[in-house]
Amino acid sequence: MAAKKKTSWSIGELAREFDVTTRTIRFYEDEGLLEPARRGQTRIYSAADRTALKLILRGKRLGFSLAESRQLIQMYNPDANRAQIEALLAKIHERRAQLTQQLRDIEVMQLELDEAEQRCLESLK
């Protein structure tokens, strides 16, 4: 038997998996970042929703705002006209520039942490 891949999730399952509250997940929906299906009242999340959530949280770890993550999610949907796509391309370049800057910042900060650690170890002797 091939292992059946899970294709839908409840809000609680996602909350546990990604260690956020259900409130947070519903908030992201209010903000238009997630669009779960419904069975009656109950939300049902697809693999796409799950991916979007992953993307949002990764963005958060990098200090992105939800507005920025919203743009990232849009980059996953190629449902746009020429003008919109060119706008997307511009945003992609912006993000890349930001990531490059962050890489530089991380390098510098790692060095500084190294030095700070040295000073700490020194002063413990």
Place this chain on the structure above:
Amino acid sequence: MAAKKKTSWSIGELAREFDVTTRTIRFYEDEGLLEPARRGQTRIYSAADRTALKLILRGKRLGFSLAESRQLIQMYNPDANRAQIEALLAKIHERRAQLTQQLRDIEVMQLELDEAEQRCLESLK
């Protein structure tokens, strides 16, 4: 003549150099992140203040809170007893772990941007 190194700055000079408002700089002081000297009422910033500000802003670009940056600044001052220094060491390790995670996140996100760009370019043909 040897070039004279600047050793003090006004709030306006720092604001221009780092592209923040004076309000922001004063706010950081309220929060205990900067401790400028005074000539009369007027604030005078030292090289150390300038370094701290740089550190805060670098932290911001990486999504650090001011509380976290405060800790980073403390790592620059070795004026602590044994217990405090060991606490510092622990925080240094935490930060390093976070930076490592951020590096991973950046790598993934760069790949995703590459793919998104490909899709955009495709749909423009």
Place this chain on the structure above:
DNA sequence: GGGAAAGCTTACGTTAACGTAAAGTTATTG
């Protein structure tokens, strides 16, 4: 089948990180 667990909506509360405005005091400069 009855109670706990999970889900739902609505709505007000909270915190961080400044913005903005008012009103006054020094510094600079044509």
Place this chain on the structure above:
DNA sequence: CAATAACTTTACGTTAACGTAAGCTTTCCC
């Protein structure tokens, strides 16, 4: 030497990103 630019304090306002609580419905489990 006057005006304008730069600085000051005090204080209320704002936005993002949820937290928290109340009250109700649905689902699961023994």
